[in-house]
Amino acid sequence: xxxxxxxxxxxxxWQEFEQLLSEPAINPDRLxxxxxxxxxxxxxxxxxxxxxxxxVYLNTLAAKIHLSIYRNRxxxxxxxxxxxRDELPALFFAARRQFLYSxxxxxxxxxxxxxxxxxxxxxxxxILGDSYVNMTLANIEKGDPMAVYKSDGQVDMFLGITYNxxxxxxxxxxxxxxxxxxxxxxxxxxxxxxxxxxxxxxxKGLLLTSFLTIWIHGTLEISVIIIAGAAGLVMGNSLLFPGxxxxxxxxxxxxxxxxxxxxxxxxxxxxAGFLESFVTRLTHWHWAAKLSIIxxxxxxxxxxxxxxxxxxxxxxxxxxxxxxxQPDALTKD
Numbered sequence: 438x439x440x441x442x443x444x445x446x447x448x449x450x451w452q453e454f455e456q457l458l459s460e461p462a463i464n465p466d467r468l469x470x471x472x473x474x475x476x477x478x479x480x481x482x483x484x485x486x487x488x489x490x491x492x493v494y495l496n497t498l499a500a501k502i503h504l505s506i507y508r509n510r511x512x513x514x515x516x517x518x519x520x521x522r523d524e525l526p527a528l529f530f531a532a533r534r535q536f537l538y539s540x541x542x543x544x545x546x547x548x549x550x551x552x553x554x555x556x557x558x559x560x561x562x563x564i565l566g567d568s569y570v571n572m573t574l575a576n577i578e579k580g581d582p583m584a585v586y587k588s589d590g591q592v593d594m595f596l597g598i599t600y601n602x603x604x605x606x607x608x609x610x611x612x613x614x615x616x617x618x619x620x621x622x623x624x625x626x627x628x629x630x631x632x633x634x635x636x637x638x639x640x641k642g643l644l645l646t647s648f649l650t651i652w653i654h655g656t657l658e659i660s661v662i663i664i665a666g667a668a669g670l671v672m673g674n675s676l677l678f679p680g681x682x683x684x685x686x687x688x689x690x691x692x693x694x695x696x697x698x699x700x701x702x703x704x705x706x707x708x709a710g711f712l713e714s715f716v717t718r719l720t721h722w723h724w725a726a727k728l729s730i731i732x733x734x735x736x737x738x739x740x741x742x743x744x745x746x747x748x749x750x751x752x753x754x755x756x757x758x759x760x761x762x763q764p765d766a767l768t769k770d
Contacts (some may be wrong), residue, residue, distance in 0.1 A: 438485070511521050535667040536667040543663050582638070582647070599710030605662060631659065653713075653727055
């Protein structure tokens with residue numbers, strides 16, 4: 438069956454299901470009947486249209502029924518644990534395409550910054566500013582190219598950097614309201630700065646030195662900017678592509694999802710600020726210690742923000758279908 442015919446045949450049923458979920462008192466028998474039919478549609482859609490928005494929509498409906506049934510259950514785990522264990526990974530999985538787009542935009546921008554710096558000697562000063570470039574050149578002549586990270590008190594530096602990281606990331610998210618183009622501009626701007634910055638040290642023969650110093654905190658810092666950019670794209674795309682919702686309702690959902698993603702990044706902002714303020718300045722550390730921090734940070738980002746959401750999604754999908762297809766699943770508790 439063509440996807441358009443599949444949609445025409447079943448849209449009314451799915452809308453009825455959503456209407457039922459919005460009612461304060463839900464008939465369990467009716468809910469069970471609709472859920473079984475929707476999960477059958479989901480199974481069909483996964484087989485016939487695995488990468489379509491229809492499949493994503495039906496999967497969202499299945500998640501809603503799960504929440505509707507179990508929202509009044511007493512949870513043994515506290516809300517904080519559930520947010521990090523279940524809710525955020527689900528949001529990360531749902532926004533996986535936006536994460537990919539955000540990463541590709543940032544990567545392209547970094548390449549543009551590096552290539553531009555290679556072909557235009559004035560580009561680095563244009564992007565980073567004369568004062569920063571002159572200060573760094575002076576530090577290189579003194580034999581301490583990373584001295585900028587030792588210039589302020591540790592606590593003051595930590596507070597300032599953490600605040601700035603949060604501000605930049607929230608701005609990358611909020612700019613998504615301009616139909617995603619605002620977020621794209623923020624990602625381009627930061628990516629070009631990074632590319633020019635790294636090429637500047639490459640020209641001075643200090644690429645490895647800068648890498649082992651800057652990426653101690655940069656692995657987390659750059660990652661959260663990219664993820665915050667993805668949150669901005671989630672909000673912006675909700676305006677561009679409302680799907681079966683009204684544009685306002687779609688925007689509300691997209692904004693709420695994006696905001697939760699950014700709020701979930703706050704501990705990572707703090708960790709990045711701590712590393713930059715207290716650890717990056719330790720330029721005398723052995724290269725193996727620095728590389729270990731970089732690798733562990735990268736493994737955390739890939740593990741929690743990329744791999745874990747897919748694992749949770751797979752397990753959650755199986756659990757929902759197995760539990761809710763049981764005849765007594767809707768009347769338990």
